[in-house]
């Protein structure tokens with residue numbers, strides 16, 4: 001697109017009037033002044049860190065096919081949209097410069113261009129210093145340097161019929177060519193490289209890291225699902241001995257007695273020494289071990305229960321209480337005890353049925 | 357030297373939960389069944405450039421017998437640590453007391469102790485044996501009271517624990533926020549002098565990471581909105597009638613893709629917050645309703661003035677005028693009855709969610725295309741859900757195993773909390789997204805609403 005615009009504009013200016021005469025000052029405007037202003041703006045964008053260049057504005061115009069717009073929008077994802085737009089602007093500018101140069105060379109080849117200049121106010125001597133300064137970058141090319149003679153010979157007055165001899169009029173081409181290269185082509189090429197670097201850097205900036213999986217944990221610590229849940233019973237064979245593993249407060253025993261009848265005997269059990277637990281084996285009465293429902297069954301309790309190896313009926317009663325009263329046991333805790341009981345062969349899980 | 361902490365205590369009192377929360381790792385096994393943790397497990401926690409280790413241990417199973425064994429093997433008070441050393445290396449003990457050997461080994465090897473109890477249940481003397489054993493190890497220690505069901509017994513625990521531990525903290529494994537987690541580390545840096553510098557560095561890293569996560573989730577949000585608002589599917593066929601026939605299929609694919617994109621983005625967000633096993637479900641029954649519910653605009657702060665402003669800044673006021681007329685009529689209906697609102701919205705939603713178009717192609721053939729979604733509410737719905745998830749993740753701990761039900765959340769309140777400039781920037785940006793126009797500073801525009809969502 002830039003190439004086309006450059007071509008057309010270049011052609012417009014270079015084709016000149018009916019005699020093929022081209023205003024030198026306009027040419028300089030087009031090939032040196034405008035590019036330099038554009039360049040300064042571009043550099044300004046780099047420095048200020050903002051901006052998106054001409055391409056950004058063009059995108060706002062409703063002339064692009066929607067699919068392209070969508071694609072460009074997607075660029076915004078990687079945060080590189082801005083630098084992409086800037087890069088595109090530079091591509092645009094460079095192709096504009098190339099288009100201009102191309103049409104210039106083509107016209108030089110296939111047509112006779114007469115470079116003249118016109119001014120009401122300025123004399124050849126006024127313009128020369130400006131042209132000299134502009135020509136400084138190509139000091140090494142003497143033929144492309146402006147001269148006072150040439151300048152005077154190519155001043156043109158539309159009304160006067162006097163015309164300088166054509167070959168002289170064509171001599172400006174080297175100067176114009178050098179100006180185009182110096183003020184347009186070269187800096188734009190450099191800018192393009194810079195923009196490209198910026199764009200590539202923006203593209204390679206780290207994007208969001210996706211969540212990576214965790215190393216698997218020790219299989220020994222996996223949950224085992226096949227645990228057997230013991231059934232819950234609500235009756236106990238009397239008489240029974242209450243073995244108080246929970247060191248329960250008095251209201252607990254009162255509560256138990258009111259539901260299943262008073263125990264024949266109550267013993268408060270310490271985890272140690274285990275030897276005394278063996279005493280309980282001799283009796284034929286049922287055994288009822290009272291535990292805190294919220295404390296998980298420890299190995300200590302398991303050891304104690306194993307030590308009660310008699311053949312009488314044996315029950316575990318997990319009880320919950322607080323603030324001076326017995327509370328219903330939570331489902332979680334009940335499950336915990338059913339699992340525990342399920343792992344023992346000769347113990348039943350008792351829950352008090354309080355319904356009258 | 358890398359700090360290492362062994363989390364110990366009774367079974368089922370939240371040891372693994374505390375490890376998961378502190379390590380921000382949701383793959384730690386947590387179960388309501390006691391004895392789930394059978395062997396000690398080291399978890400190296402990397403926080404930026406710093407590291408520390410947490411050891412999840414099985415609970416005490418036979419503290420009374422173990423204390424008795426130790427007492428029999430320590431001739432005098434200065435030999436207590438040696439007795440524990442002997443205990444963890446004794447073959448017989450490994451068979452008889454596997455859990456205690458597992459949990460004491462890391463401590464003997466230099467781990468500091470985090471002792472966990474349940475503050476919702478009364479203290480009992482049966483805990484004394486294990487606290488005494490821990491004291492025998494001679495390691496730096498801190499007690500954490502985890503109020504599992506309530507905070508009823510915290511005080512009695514504080515008194516009892518104070519006799520065995522220099523530091524006692526209340527720490528809810530399920531709810532401890534970021535500051536609370538850091539305060540535990542911070543406290544430790546004072547009782548274990550050698551670790552002071554490392555732990556201080558860790559805390560700095562934790563804060564950095566937290567900031568970084570916010571930045572990453574912001575970027576992700578930008579990606580999500582940009583992508584979803586511009587998404588479309590298309591297919592080329594030879595004839596116009598073939599293209600028309602594609603409508604149902606394309607619509608299904610389009611909606612499925614959209615859902616996938618959102619889901620993937622939500623998963624990535626979970627990844628940013630280090631949730632790898634967390635299920636979330638978009639409660640999207642209301643998607644269609646939300647999309648066509650014109651009242652939502654009003655709720656989201658898009659009053660008449662704003663709506664026109666946002667739309668005209670985005671480049672076209674005519675569309676907004678039509679939309680406004682509809683919004684106005686539905687508002688009036690709203691005043692009449694709920695049933696009528698339903699009818700009004702349904703009428704508005706009579707057109708498809710996303711536009712379906714068939715276009716002739718320059719080189720022959722036809723293209724059927726579905727999307728992008730043109731509905732004004734759409735970006736708001738996506739934004740609302742994302743913010744909902746982001747907030748949930750930020751307030752969650754890695755000990756929780758429940759799933760998240762993503763709703764639209766309190767988007768209206770969040771938008772209302774922004775400054776008026778921030779609000780109009782947001783509305784304009786979302787409006788531009790919907791119109792397939794680029795938004796230069798989307799990240800900066802979205803930042804306030806994301807940050808506000810997190811406090």
Ligand SMILES: Nc1nc2c(ncn2[C@@H]2O[C@H](COP(=O)(O)OP(=O)(O)O)[C@@H](O)[C@H]2O)c(=O)[nH]1
Pocket residue numbers: 366367368369370371372373374385386387388389390391392393415502503504505528529530531
């Ligand atoms: N409500 C609630 N439940 C908790 C809390 N801490 C632990 N739990 C639950 O208690 C059970 C045991 O937790 P876990 O961390 O596995 O305990 P561990 O056996 O000591 O490792 C699990 O079902 C947890 O979900 C808490 O602070 N609040």
Ligand SMILES: [Mg+2]
Pocket residue numbers: 371372373385386392393412413414
């Ligand atoms: Mg555990």
